[in-house]
Amino acid sequence: MSYRDLQGFIKVLEKNGELKRITCEVSPILEITEITDRISKKNGSALLFENVTGSPYPLLINAMGSFRRMDLALEAESTDAIAEEIREYLNLRNYLSVAGILKSIPRLFRLLYALPIKRPGRGKCQQVIEKNVNLNQLPVLKCWPMDAGRFFTLPLVFTKDRHSGQQNVGMYRMQILDDETTAMHWHKHKDGSQIYKDYQEKGERMPVSVALGCDPAITYAATAPLPKMLDEMMLAGWLRRANVTLVKCITNDIYVPSNAEFVLEGYVDTKEEPVLEGPFGDHTGYYSLADYYPKFHVTCITHRKRPVYPATVVGRPPMEDCYMAKATERIFLPFLKLQIPELKDMNLPLEGVFHNCAILSVHSAYPGCARKVMNAVWGMGQMMYTKLIIVVKDSVDVQNLREVEEAVLLNVSGLEDLVLCEGPLDALDHSSNRALYGTRLGVDATREGTPSGREHYSVINVNKTYPGEAMDRLKERLGDSEDKFVIAVDGNVEKEDISLVMWKLFNNIDGKRDLIVYGSRIGIDATKKWKEEGITREWPEDILMSEDIKELVSRRWEEYGLD
CATH class of the missing domain: 3.40.1670.10 (UbiD C-terminal domain-like)
Known part of the structure; x- marks a missing residue:
C-alpha cells in the first residue's frame, strides 16, 4: 500500500529506526545545514527538526539520504528490483504468445495506476488558505555561508504548456527575494524554461504552482529524466502503485497533488525583467554563480492543518x-x-x-x-x-x-x-x-x-x-x-x-x-x-561551512540528541 502522504513516510522511517527527532531550537540559517552535512557524511538518519527558529513548522531533511531510505521511499526491495520490473515491460517476448500475455496481465494492470486523477473540490493541501502571503514564516534554509539568501531546496514546480495544456513538474531551487516573491532557477536546457519561453513570446502571464512535501514517490518523480511528453505524475503513480490524486489550485488553473504539505500558488510575469539569483552552494560541491532568472510572484499559500516542511542540502558528496x-x-x-x-x-x-x-x-x-x-x-x-x-x-x-x-x-x-x-x-x-x-x-x-x-x-x-x-x-x-x-x-x-x-x-x-x-x-x-x-568565467569557490557555525554545532551536539 502506498504512503498516503509525506507524514505517512515519516512514520515508516521512525518505525524502521531511520529518523531522529531534534526537539531543541535550531536555526535554519546555516546551523541545520552543518548538522545535516555531518549526518550525511557518515550515512546517518533522516532528521526531523521540531523547533525551527522563526517558524511554527517542523522541518524534515535527509529523508532519502541512504540506499535503505531510498528503497523505503519507493516501497521496493531495491531499485534494482524496480529496474527488473521495467525490463519485463520492455521485453517484447512476453507478448508474443497467449501464455506470455496471460502471465503479463498483472503487470499490465499496474499501468492503470499511472493515470493521475483530477478530483473535484479541495484536498488536504488546502485545509488552510492564506492569501496574506509571508514566505519568511516558512523554515526555509540558508544552506551555506556564501549563499545569496534563503532557498527552497526541494520544491516541485508545476507549470502548464500553453499549447497542449499538459502539465510539467520539475525541481528547481527558488531563492526568497521578499515576503511574496522568489527567483525561479530555470536552466536553459530544462522543460520549465522552454514552457516559460512560449508564454514570453506571447507576452502572457504564466501560471505556476509549487508543491512542498509530497509523498516520496512524487518527489522522486519530479527529479526523473523523463521525455517531455510524459507526465511525471504517471511515473509516480506507477511507482507507488496508486494513482496520484490532483486538485485544482485556488487562484490558478494548475493541478497539484492533493496530499502535499504546502502549495505556493502564483505566476511569473513574462514581461518583467529577470532578477539576479545566487550564488548558491550547489550539488557539484561548488557555488553556482549568480545569474538572471524569472521572478515568481506568490499570491496564495495553502497547506494542511499541521504541515511538515521538506528540505534538502546539497554540496560535496555524499549528500x-x-x-x-x-x-x-x-x-x-x-x-x-x-x-x-x-x-x-x-x-x-x-x-x-x-x-x-x-x-x-x-x-x-x-x-x-x-x-x-x-x-x-x-x-x-x-x-x-x-x-x-x-x-x-x-x-x-x-x-x-x-x-x-x-x-x-x-x-x-x-x-x-x-x-x-x-x-x-x-x-x-x-x-x-x-x-x-x-x-x-x-x-x-x-x-x-x-x-x-x-x-x-x-x-x-x-x-x-x-x-x-x-x-x-x-x-x-x-x-x-x-x-x-x-x-x-x-x-x-x-x-x-x-x-x-x-x-x-x-x-x-x-x-x-x-x-x-x-x-x-x-x-x-x-x-x-x-x-x-582559457577560462572566460569566474571560477567558483568550494563549498565550506564557516568556522563559527562548525564550532557552534560541535558545542551543541549532545543537546541535539544525535549519536
Missing part, C-alpha cells in the same frame, strides 16, 4: 541527492539497454555528482564498440551532459571501483584509447572555457592490455604561481616516472583522499585543455584554472 541519482541510474538503465544492446551495466559514482562521470560495461563484440556506445550515450537526453565516460568490458563489475581502476590502468594506453567529443555541458559545469559547451572525454578500457608491472597512477599537489604551471609539473613527472596516469590537484587538496581527488578530477577538467599524453602515459590537470589558461 541526499546522490542517493536519488543512484535510484535514477538503476531505474532508467533498462531504457538505455533497450536502445544500446551492447550495454550491460552502468555506475554513476557519487563523486561524479550526476553528470560528470559514467562508468559503463559493454559486451564488446566488434572493433569500436566502446566508441559507438559512448556516442550513443552522448546523444541521449540528459546523458548528453556526461563529461567523462569510462567504458570497460562486461567481465568488469562497474559497481566495484577497484576492478574499474585495474581495467583502466591495464588497458588504456595513451591517445589511441581516448575519445574527445565537443558538445553541450550541464549549466552547472564550471570547468569548460565557455558556459554550456565544452569537450567531453571518453576512455576506452576494453582493449586487452599486456601487464608490464607499471600499472600505477600518482597524484601530485601543485601550488600554482603562474598559468600553466600544473601542465609543466605534469610534463616533468611523466618524463621522470613510469606511472600510467598522473593527476595534478591544487596544493590544498589532500592527495591521499582518493574520493576527494576523484571529485576534483570529475569537476575540474575539460578534455581538450587539461590532458597531456606522453607516449602511453597520460597527465590530467585537475587544478583550479586561471583566466590566462
Whole structure:
C-alpha cells in the first residue's frame, strides 16, 4: 500500500529506526545545514527538526539520504528490483504468445495506476488558505555561508504548456527575494524554461504552482529524466502503485497533488525583467554563480492543518541527492539497454555528482564498440551532459571501483584509447572555457592490455604561481616516472583522499585543455584554472561551512540528541 502522504513516510522511517527527532531550537540559517552535512557524511538518519527558529513548522531533511531510505521511499526491495520490473515491460517476448500475455496481465494492470486523477473540490493541501502571503514564516534554509539568501531546496514546480495544456513538474531551487516573491532557477536546457519561453513570446502571464512535501514517490518523480511528453505524475503513480490524486489550485488553473504539505500558488510575469539569483552552494560541491532568472510572484499559500516542511542540502558528496541519482541510474538503465544492446551495466559514482562521470560495461563484440556506445550515450537526453565516460568490458563489475581502476590502468594506453567529443555541458559545469559547451572525454578500457608491472597512477599537489604551471609539473613527472596516469590537484587538496581527488578530477577538467599524453602515459590537470589558461568565467569557490557555525554545532551536539 502506498504512503498516503509525506507524514505517512515519516512514520515508516521512525518505525524502521531511520529518523531522529531534534526537539531543541535550531536555526535554519546555516546551523541545520552543518548538522545535516555531518549526518550525511557518515550515512546517518533522516532528521526531523521540531523547533525551527522563526517558524511554527517542523522541518524534515535527509529523508532519502541512504540506499535503505531510498528503497523505503519507493516501497521496493531495491531499485534494482524496480529496474527488473521495467525490463519485463520492455521485453517484447512476453507478448508474443497467449501464455506470455496471460502471465503479463498483472503487470499490465499496474499501468492503470499511472493515470493521475483530477478530483473535484479541495484536498488536504488546502485545509488552510492564506492569501496574506509571508514566505519568511516558512523554515526555509540558508544552506551555506556564501549563499545569496534563503532557498527552497526541494520544491516541485508545476507549470502548464500553453499549447497542449499538459502539465510539467520539475525541481528547481527558488531563492526568497521578499515576503511574496522568489527567483525561479530555470536552466536553459530544462522543460520549465522552454514552457516559460512560449508564454514570453506571447507576452502572457504564466501560471505556476509549487508543491512542498509530497509523498516520496512524487518527489522522486519530479527529479526523473523523463521525455517531455510524459507526465511525471504517471511515473509516480506507477511507482507507488496508486494513482496520484490532483486538485485544482485556488487562484490558478494548475493541478497539484492533493496530499502535499504546502502549495505556493502564483505566476511569473513574462514581461518583467529577470532578477539576479545566487550564488548558491550547489550539488557539484561548488557555488553556482549568480545569474538572471524569472521572478515568481506568490499570491496564495495553502497547506494542511499541521504541515511538515521538506528540505534538502546539497554540496560535496555524499549528500541526499546522490542517493536519488543512484535510484535514477538503476531505474532508467533498462531504457538505455533497450536502445544500446551492447550495454550491460552502468555506475554513476557519487563523486561524479550526476553528470560528470559514467562508468559503463559493454559486451564488446566488434572493433569500436566502446566508441559507438559512448556516442550513443552522448546523444541521449540528459546523458548528453556526461563529461567523462569510462567504458570497460562486461567481465568488469562497474559497481566495484577497484576492478574499474585495474581495467583502466591495464588497458588504456595513451591517445589511441581516448575519445574527445565537443558538445553541450550541464549549466552547472564550471570547468569548460565557455558556459554550456565544452569537450567531453571518453576512455576506452576494453582493449586487452599486456601487464608490464607499471600499472600505477600518482597524484601530485601543485601550488600554482603562474598559468600553466600544473601542465609543466605534469610534463616533468611523466618524463621522470613510469606511472600510467598522473593527476595534478591544487596544493590544498589532500592527495591521499582518493574520493576527494576523484571529485576534483570529475569537476575540474575539460578534455581538450587539461590532458597531456606522453607516449602511453597520460597527465590530467585537475587544478583550479586561471583566466590566462582559457577560462572566460569566474571560477567558483568550494563549498565550506564557516568556522563559527562548525564550532557552534560541535558545542551543541549532545543537546541535539544525535549519536
